[in-house]
Amino acid sequence: MTGFVKRLFSESTLIPVVSILIGLILGAVIMLAGHYNPFLAYGSLFAKAFGDMYNFGETIRQITPYIFTGLAVAFAFRTGLFNIGAEGQFIMGAVAAACVGVLLDAPWFLHVPLALAASALAGGLWGSIVGYLKAARGVHEVITTIMLNWIALHAANYIVRTALLEKGMARSKYIQESAWLSSPGLSELFDHARIHYGVLIALALSVLFYYVLWKTRQGYELRAVGFNPDASEYAGINVKSTFVKTMFISGLFAGVGGACEVMGVFHYQTINAAFPGYGLMGIAVALIGRNTAVGVVLGAVLIGVLTYGASGMKFGAGVPEELIHVVIALVIFFVAAGGMVELLIRRFRKKNGTVH
Amino acid sequence: MPNEFAVEMKGIAKRFPGIVANDDIHLQVRKGEIHALLGENGAGKTTLMNILFGLYQPDEGEIRIHGQTVKITDPKKAIDLGIGMIHQHFMLVEPYTVLQNIILGAEPRRGVMISYKKALARIGELSDKYGLHVDPHRTIREISVGMQQRVEILKTLYRGADILIFDEPTAVLTPQEIQELMAIMRKLADEGKTIILITHKLKEIMAIADRVTIIRRGRVVDSLPVRDTTAEELAAKMVGRNVSFVIEKKEAQPGETILEIDNLTAFDDRGCQALRGLSLEVRSGEILGIAGVEGNGQRELIEVLTGLRKASSGEIRLRGRAVQNESPRRIAEAKVGYIPEDRQKRGLVLDFCVGENLVLKNYYAPPFCKRGLLRYDEIFGHAAGLIGEYDIRTPDEKTPARALSGGNQQKVIVAREVACEPDLLIATQPTRGLDVGAIEFIHRKLIEQRDKGKAVLLYSLELDEILNLSDRIAVMYEGRIVGILDPRKTNEQEIGLLMSGGHKGEREETA
Ligand SMILES: Nc1ncnc2c1ncn2[C@@H]1O[C@H](COP(=O)(O)OP(=O)(O)OP(=O)(O)O)[C@@H](O)[C@H]1O
Ligand SMILES: [Mg+2]
Numbered sequence: 001m002t003g004f005v006k007r008l009f010s011e012s013t014l015i016p017v018v019s020i021l022i023g024l025i026l027g028a029v030i031m032l033a034g035h036y037n038p039f040l041a042y043g044s045l046f047a048k049a050f051g052d053m054y055n056f057g058e059t060i061r062q063i064t065p066y067i068f069t070g071l072a073v074a075f076a077f078r079t080g081l082f083n084i085g086a087e088g089q090f091i092m093g094a095v096a097a098a099c100v101g102v103l104l105d106a107p108w109f110l111h112v113p114l115a116l117a118a119s120a121l122a123g124g125l126w127g128s129i130v131g132y133l134k135a136a137r138g139v140h141e142v143i144t145t146i147m148l149n150w151i152a153l154h155a156a157n158y159i160v161r162t163a164l165l166e167k168g169m170a171r172s173k174y175i176q177e178s179a180w181l182s183s184p185g186l187s188e189l190f191d192h193a194r195i196h197y198g199v200l201i202a203l204a205l206s207v208l209f210y211y212v213l214w215k216t217r218q219g220y221e222l223r224a225v226g227f228n229p230d231a232s233e234y235a236g237i238n239v240k241s242t243f244v245k246t247m248f249i250s251g252l253f254a255g256v257g258g259a260c261e262v263m264g265v266f267h268y269q270t271i272n273a274a275f276p277g278y279g280l281m282g283i284a285v286a287l288i289g290r291n292t293a294v295g296v297v298l299g300a301v302l303i304g305v306l307t308y309g310a311s312g313m314k315f316g317a318g319v320p321e322e323l324i325h326v327v328i329a330l331v332i333f334f335v336a337a338g339g340m341v342e343l344l345i346r347r348f349r350k351k352n353g354t355v356h
Numbered sequence: 357m358p359n360e361f362a363v364e365m366k367g368i369a370k371r372f373p374g375i376v377a378n379d380d381i382h383l384q385v386r387k388g389e390i391h392a393l394l395g396e397n398g399a400g401k402t403t404l405m406n407i408l409f410g411l412y413q414p415d416e417g418e419i420r421i422h423g424q425t426v427k428i429t430d431p432k433k434a435i436d437l438g439i440g441m442i443h444q445h446f447m448l449v450e451p452y453t454v455l456q457n458i459i460l461g462a463e464p465r466r467g468v469m470i471s472y473k474k475a476l477a478r479i480g481e482l483s484d485k486y487g488l489h490v491d492p493h494r495t496i497r498e499i500s501v502g503m504q505q506r507v508e509i510l511k512t513l514y515r516g517a518d519i520l521i522f523d524e525p526t527a528v529l530t531p532q533e534i535q536e537l538m539a540i541m542r543k544l545a546d547e548g549k550t551i552i553l554i555t556h557k558l559k560e561i562m563a564i565a566d567r568v569t570i571i572r573r574g575r576v577v578d579s580l581p582v583r584d585t586t587a588e589e590l591a592a593k594m595v596g597r598n599v600s601f602v603i604e605k606k607e608a609q610p611g612e613t614i615l616e617i618d619n620l621t622a623f624d625d626r627g628c629q630a631l632r633g634l635s636l637e638v639r640s641g642e643i644l645g646i647a648g649v650e651g652n653g654q655r656e657l658i659e660v661l662t663g664l665r666k667a668s669s670g671e672i673r674l675r676g677r678a679v680q681n682e683s684p685r686r687i688a689e690a691k692v693g694y695i696p697e698d699r700q701k702r703g704l705v706l707d708f709c710v711g712e713n714l715v716l717k718n719y720y721a722p723p724f725c726k727r728g729l730l731r732y733d734e735i736f737g738h739a740a741g742l743i744g745e746y747d748i749r750t751p752d753e754k755t756p757a758r759a760l761s762g763g764n765q766q767k768v769i770v771a772r773e774v775a776c777e778p779d780l781l782i783a784t785q786p787t788r789g790l791d792v793g794a795i796e797f798i799h800r801k802l803i804e805q806r807d808k809g810k811a812v813l814l815y816s817l818e819l820d821e822i823l824n825l826s827d828r829i830a831v832m833y834e835g836r837i838v839g840i841l842d843p844r845k846t847n848e849q850e851i852g853l854l855m856s857g858g859h860k861g862e863r864e865e866t867a
Binding site for chain 2: 217219220223224227228231233234235236237
């Protein structure tokens with residue numbers, strides 16, 4: 001119990017929390033400067049996000065993909081890789097699920113797992129290209145992931161257009177109902193919100209994330225490589241294949257996330273003109289969550305609530321939705337600049353004479 | 357005289373979770389003296405100096421600099437007070453040049469531009485005054501460790517330091533470089549700089565220090581002028597018992613050949629040929645020492661042997677099986693243990709806990725891992741055993757390796773590699789940074805391995821260590837073995853001559 005309390009006040013938990021608070025306060029200052037009422041604004045944000053069952057369900061729907069992409073980014077981070085490509089892996093997963101969902105006829109107990117497996121494979125392979133290029137050619141992952149994001153975007157559009165297109169629409173045909181992750185019961189409970197079983201998959205994968213990282217041989221290896229590749233090489237760990245494996249698992253997380261959007265929310269895949277943005281937001285989620293499983297889930301909740309509640313702010317307090325993005329950006333900024341916040345906390349503690 | 361002491365630390369206490377690193381420490385350093393700090397691994401020397409340099413805040417105690425009570429809140433404050441620290445692990449920006457590193461954060465400016473000219477002139481002045489010659493335009497990557505250390509010293513002098521702290525400066529240096537550093541330190545002291553020197557090498561203290569303060573388990577045991585004491589007395593005060601400097605060992609009983617190296621060639625990082633047809637044999641039940649001036653291919657030889665570098669030709673056989681260019685894992689599995697030279701770069705994952713580090717070589721095998729799952733109860737049980745056996749000073753096995761003192765980090769590596777009971781143990785600088793008591797212990801461990809019929813390949817820059825431990829000495833020069841010597845029939849002069857490429861040819865075969 002005291003251990004838990006200590007943990008609660010340890011720097012690694014305090015820093016993100018304080019950063020978030022600073023972000024929100026600065027956001028309030030900006031609102032004040034724009035002659036908006038920050039209390040009303042934040043109030044209506046939370047009212048929107050949690051006010052009724054429907055919106056609560058929709059908030060959870062919003063949070064779900066962030067968990068997936070957050071896990072993807074955090075996992076790669078643990079091996080010292082900066083995966084900006086969750087976006088592309090997410091898209092590849094989505095289109096794979098769309099293909100299986102549209103083109104295949106199967107009973108649900110086969111169809112759903114098959115679609116999920118296809119998306120995991122697609123996302124994973126898309127990620128391992130990055131790992132492979134890094135291992136074999138030494139190309140930096142930031143460059144390859146960014147390029148692969150674009151390739152994924154256009155490749156997915158091409159696939160939808162040529163193989164899955166609904167005539168006259170900028171999207172694919174509907175996937176078979178047997179491949180749906182939506183549940184009428186669950187939806188009913190939340191007043192017809194588009195909440196779906198994907199959130200359970202996301203939570204399950206968070207547990208898997210923790211388990212793989214801390215309990216398995218693979219996790220030991222990838223953490224070792226992330227901390228010190230030279231010592232890992234000395235220890236006999238195959239650093240290069242660790243890159244590939246890590247990126248496969250990382251991409252898998254994002255890919256399944258993409259599938260859940262298709263199978264749970266839309267039931268089709270649109271032709272995207274721009275990135276849906278879940279992958280990039282995953283970087284923020286991982287940062288806020290400090291690359292831990294629990295942290296990622298909490299980070300996803302935060303970002304999900306803020307983005308979904310933004311429209312509430314607009315209606316409730318007349319604050320432009322853009323401003324909420326500024327607030328999110330501020331939060332991310334302060335989390336990323338953790339060193340700064342750390343200093344602040346230390347100062348504060350010293351003044352109060354607390355010994356750590 | 358109120359200003360007699362450059363540094364006074366009074367009643368300093370510093371506690372870390374589970375450990376009291378400094379416990380009521382008093383330290384007085386006179387102006388212009390070289391003051392040695394001596395103490396066991398983990399005694400709290402580095403912690404005390406980190407406090408003086410503002411990296412840690414003491415929990416209790418007072419610091420006076422030149423008689424003034426000060427609060428050193430951070431290194432910047434320390435620098436303002438004229439304190440400089442040369443850390444054991446250098447803090448240089450590798451892709452930058454020497455010049456850029458020296459002025460980093462203290463750039464002389466003309467408007468918004470950095471005035472390199474001014475900086476160069478000032479550095480030139482300092483180099484001449486103290487004999488610290490470096491090429492300011494080379495990058496840190498390109499220069500030797502000894503040179504990098506000079507850069508660190510120049511960095512502190514450039515910031516106007518008149519109190520210099522050296523934390524185990526000689527641990528990473530070659531004997532030649534040590535001589536040069538000693539001369540530099542002497543010069544600095546003669547010019548009125550105050551020097552605090554942490555070292556485990558009693559010889560160095562006897563040779564250069566004016567005064568020595570001995571710390572044991574966070575407390576000061578004694579502080580006395582060096583001329584009133586002897587190395588033996590210092591060692592005894594430090595570890596609390598008599599330490600034997602002579603290594604007792606039985607006659608070696610060499611058996612079958614474990615390692616055979618045949619005509620090995622390999623390139624170094626810059627693509628120059630580092631090994632030029634090297635041949636060597638190591639038998640079971642013997643310690644073979646490799647002597648040589650740094651940079652004659654020793655590092656490359658060891659990297660090739662352990663699978664970390666590719667051989668371009670030649671053969672390496674372990675018990676008759678060719679293993680050249682196999683992976684480090686395969687070679688380790690052929691029962692080769694390896695204590696690497698650079699403990700923080702190769703030997704440890706500093707952010708892993710002690711327990712995890714102690715299984716770095718066999719975490720994937722039972723009993724530590726079953727069906728892909730790690731068994732932490734086994735891992736920590738194993739760690740607890742080794743921590744006891746090797747006297748690794750750590751609060752527990754779950755402490756990150758980063759929190760251990762330098763010497764205790766080294767003990768973790770040695771414990772891990774010896775515990776695997778390898779047929780061939782490659783030990784490079786195995787006692788770097790260890791206190792005399794720990795050195796004695798490690799030496800006994802190496803001899804114990806030998807007596808168990810294992811083969812030990814020892815590489816050390818310290819000729820004493822090679823001479824005392826080895827049963828045969830192989831001298832390396834320009835990528836070849838130029839002579840095999842019997843340590844009982846040779847001396848430093850003969851080895852030195854061979855090491856510098858002196859008289860080649862004549863090889864003595866031992867029985
Ligand atoms: N940052 C830290 N966190 C926790 N414990 C620490 C930390 N730094 C040092 N310690 C502990 O304090 C003790 C003193 O360490 P210190 O590094 O001062 O030893 P030392 O005398 O320099 O030893 P060595 O000769 O091995 O370098 C050690 O037991 C070490 O584990
Ligand atoms: Mg130390």
